[in-house]
Amino acid sequence: MGSLAGVASTDSPGNGGRRGRRPGDSGTREAILDAARARFSGEGFRGATVRAIAGDAGVDPALVMHFFGTKQALFVAAMEFPVDPTEIVPRLLGPGVDGLGERLLRFLLGIIDELGEANPMLGLVRSAVTHPDAARMMREFLGEAILDRIAAAIDADRPRLRADLCASQIVGILMARQILALPELAAADRELLVGIYGRTIQRYLTEPLDSS
Amino acid sequence: MGSLAGVASTDSPGNGGRRGRRPGDSGTREAILDAARARFSGEGFRGATVRAIAGDAGVDPALVMHFFGTKQALFVAAMEFPVDPTEIVPRLLGPGVDGLGERLLRFLLGIIDELGEANPMLGLVRSAVTHPDAARMMREFLGEAILDRIAAAIDADRPRLRADLCASQIVGILMARQILALPELAAADRELLVGIYGRTIQRYLTEPLDSS
Numbered sequence: 001m002g003s004l005a006g007v008a009s010t011d012s013p014g015n016g017g018r019r020g021r022r023p024g025d026s027g028t029r030e031a032i033l034d035a036a037r038a039r040f041s042g043e044g045f046r047g048a049t050v051r052a053i054a055g056d057a058g059v060d061p062a063l064v065m066h067f068f069g070t071k072q073a074l075f076v077a078a079m080e081f082p083v084d085p086t087e088i089v090p091r092l093l094g095p096g097v098d099g100l101g102e103r104l105l106r107f108l109l110g111i112i113d114e115l116g117e118a119n120p121m122l123g124l125v126r127s128a129v130t131h132p133d134a135a136r137m138m139r140e141f142l143g144e145a146i147l148d149r150i151a152a153a154i155d156a157d158r159p160r161l162r163a164d165l166c167a168s169q170i171v172g173i174l175m176a177r178q179i180l181a182l183p184e185l186a187a188a189d190r191e192l193l194v195g196i197y198g199r200t201i202q203r204y205l206t207e208p209l210d211s212s
Numbered sequence: 213m214g215s216l217a218g219v220a221s222t223d224s225p226g227n228g229g230r231r232g233r234r235p236g237d238s239g240t241r242e243a244i245l246d247a248a249r250a251r252f253s254g255e256g257f258r259g260a261t262v263r264a265i266a267g268d269a270g271v272d273p274a275l276v277m278h279f280f281g282t283k284q285a286l287f288v289a290a291m292e293f294p295v296d297p298t299e300i301v302p303r304l305l306g307p308g309v310d311g312l313g314e315r316l317l318r319f320l321l322g323i324i325d326e327l328g329e330a331n332p333m334l335g336l337v338r339s340a341v342t343h344p345d346a347a348r349m350m351r352e353f354l355g356e357a358i359l360d361r362i363a364a365a366i367d368a369d370r371p372r373l374r375a376d377l378c379a380s381q382i383v384g385i386l387m388a389r390q391i392l393a394l395p396e397l398a399a400a401d402r403e404l405l406v407g408i409y410g411r412t413i414q415r416y417l418t419e420p421l422d423s424s
Binding site: 122125128130135138139142143147158160161164165167169170171172173175176177179180181183184185192195196199200203204210211 | 338340350370376377379384387391404408
């Protein structure tokens with residue numbers, strides 16, 4: 001589980017002219033992150049370009065890529081995700097779709113239960129439900145960084161719909177267990193929920209959608 | 213499906229001294245609703261008493277009951293629910309738990325798809341995710357008006373946990389199909405989703421929770 005610090009300190013390879021941090025790096029990095037947050041919020045994940053973000057921060061686009069490596073990784077750092085989904089999703093998908101439901105749930109309930117109010121997913125959900133621009137940003141980032149990747153691993157009809165179905169149960173768990181804190185669900189044993197919800201997710205991933 | 217107007221114009225029986233509306237009723241009714249919104253928001257559904265709401269509105273508690281019948285119905289009117297869950301839930305539960313998943317989903321997706329941005333559930337979710345007091349209010353009202361009633365109809369272990377599990381999928385559908393508008397889920401045929409999610413809800417209601 002890469003921490004934010006781990007994500008943030010990543011130096012991408014392939015930029016031989018730069019070696020590690022210079023005294024001014026920290027301020028520059030913050031300026032890039034501020035510019036990224038503003039652009040992503042205003043223009044969505046797809047609309048905001050690295051070039052425009054670099055321009056706002058007064059730096060060269062190559063420096064943005066030097067610090068962050070990819071636009072997805074820049075987004076993850078700007079939004080202060082506790083973990084980097086671009087690392088986590090491939091790891092969860094690694095053993096294949098078999099058992100993915102339980103692996104995903106064990107990971108997600110761990111995040112929800114252990115981070116509590118410090119869970120940055122909360123801030124994203126709060127923004128998404130109150131600001132249409134933030135909802136678009138979430139939709140685009142979730143789609144590209146997580147749901148399209150899950151869909152690509154599914155060997156069944158309508159793979160992206162299946163990924164969206166999984167997302168609908170997962171965001172509902174966050175809402176019901178943490179935000180609304182429905183009493184029996186909030187108190188339920190985590191491994192019991194891993195089993196119950198894991199089966200739901202597995203069904204969405206692999207079983208026939210139309211059983212009629 | 214009772215409209216808000218239908219809910220709002222309900223006169224409860226059993227108060228023989230009053231007959232229909234008097235010229236001043238409309239202003240009094242609005243004053244009660246304003247007081248109710250403030251009390252429910254600040255003190256939760258359980259904490260806010262009809263007596264305190266009546267006091268804030270400068271009327272007798274009996275008049276509040278004359279207008280609204282029950283505290284739940286007062287809440288429904290104050291929150292401008294499009295439908296009255298205290299009417300809907302017993303109707304959906306009427307034929308028993310068999311097939312409840314599909315009945316519930318067909319009803320809910322109808323609300324979500326037909327009301328769009330006019331869906332007052334959106335306002336409640338927005339408040340709940342941004343204000344802890346609103347989350348408590350939702351939790352208490354949902355619990356008493358909907359989830360405890362569903363739990364009472366379930367003939368299986370841990371009935372209230374089962375109702376909470378259903379709520380977690382339903383709020384997730386609202387989030388994913390309408391608020392985040394995940395593309396394949398937002399575009400999916402409603403009856404396909406009634407089948408898919410109906411089976412999930414039915415499983416939460418009736419099947420063994422611990423399959424290990």
